Amino acid sequence: MIVPIFLPHLGCGERCTYCDQDIITDIGEVNLEARIAGVLASRKGSFEVGLYGGNIFGLTPPVLRRLFSCFYSEKHRITGFRISTKPVPLNPEVIEILKGNRVAIIELGIPTFNDTTLNVLNRGHTAEDLRRAVSVLKSEGFGVALQVMTGLPDETMADIRETAENIVCLAPSYIRIYPLVVLAGTRLADTFTARRFEPIFFEEVVERTVFIYLAALKAGVKTVKMGLTDNEVIKERIIGGSYHPAFGSIVKSTAFYLAVMANLSKHSLHGEVLVTLNGRDIPHLIGHKRANLKRFRERGVLITWETSERPPDTFVLACGNKAIDGDIFDGLDPAVSAIDG
Ligand code: SF4
Missing domain, CATH: 3.30.2320 (hypothetical protein PF0899 fold)
Structure with missing residues (x-):
């Protein structure tokens, strides 16, 4: 069992244009230790902890050590950690801290392998940064997973094919696929309301997701999740894009339909x-x-x-x-x- 702990924007620095979470720049700004203690106390037995929602690689070593110290009182029940992060900065000291705290899997966010789009999304890294991070982290013994997206601005089928090809080539432990949603209050929302970004239709996003899902599956890479779940997004804030609570099931059934029809x-x-x-x-x-x-x-x-x-x-x-x-x-x-x- 994985116990998720969300760390909204922790370590993010700049904000991706589509993302909107409460900003936390340092764990001292909120009573994070009390929140973590509360979450862990409600769980029985042993479990793995997932640290999601921020950029762990963006934390300074002292802040990262303080973050892990919040788990010390429960360390006998924690079997290990998995984290999500951008692939930069790749700081050897941070990697050592992660190893020392039994982080087994690192999920790297890479919405697309198109550098122009990464720049438009204000990600602050390139596809090559991602490839370098995968190589270093694998050589350090971590399991590496990837989080990719579909329905991005100016996205083409060539981009989707490139994403699929990179997944197959990088052979992550698993992937997650998130269709883009436009949230009120984000920079992307400004572009959307000014009609400078028009999302593609839901059905097309589903078919693009099907493509990545099948290419990965064929190469033996499992997709553990597709689409945001209800507890990850405030539905009232969605003003565009492709949100559906049953997105993953729609993708799988579309893949089955297309196969039977073919x-x-x-x-x-x-x-x-x-x-x-x-x-x-x-x-x-x-x-x-x-x-x-x-x-x-x-x-x-x-x-x-x-x-x-x-x-x-x-x-x-x-x-x-x-x-x-x-x-x-x-x-x-x-x-x-x-x-x-
Ligand atoms: S998408 Fe991830 S890395 Fe980007 S701002 Fe949001 S939490 Fe930070």
Whole structure:
């Protein structure tokens, strides 16, 4: 079990244009120790701690030591830490402190590998900084995960492909994918309300996320989360972009729909089609609020299903005397297959 502790903007320095959290520049500014003690006291047994919401690499060594000292009284119950951070600055002393405090996994934020967009987002680092950080951290024995985004300003499919290619090449322990949301009060919101940034449609953001999700999965990289959850965002502050509480499930069911449709089209199947699949994939076949079944019907396909012990993400389509084997990668096969691991 991971106990998340959110450290809004701790160590961020400059602010990314899309981000809006209460600013904390030093842990002394809030009673962080009491907050941490309260969170840990409410948990039973042993657990891992996740430090999220800021830029741990941006902390000075004394501040970072003070942060970890907040956990000393519970250290016998803490199995280790994972942290999220920007890939800069890469300070050897900070890395030593992280090692000394049993940090096992470092999640690096890299919204895109397009340097122009990183600059527009005011990230304060380049794609090369990220690659250097991954290399150094892996050589120091850390597990490295990546947090990427979709639906960014001026984003193209070439950017999405580049993100997918880098994920495959860097082979992180896992990834998280966040579609961009526009929050009131951010610099991005100013651009949005001045109509200098027009987000792409939700469906397109979903399909771009599907692409990254499938490319990573095909290379053996799991996506542990897609989209912000309710407790990470104040919904009233969202004025644009792609927020949906079931975003991850919509991405997975879209991937399944595209894969089934690709096989139906390729083999000219229509009418009544029986899908045999792992029980875990039934929600992916049906879709969020049964959206996939409706889309199949609109294309002249009446879907029924039965479960079997076959591997998740695979299926057999039976129609008349035909039985077609497929898997989740079939919908985007030409594009995803072109990305070599
Ligand atoms: S996105 Fe992360 S690094 Fe950027 S300002 Fe927000 S908390 Fe800091």
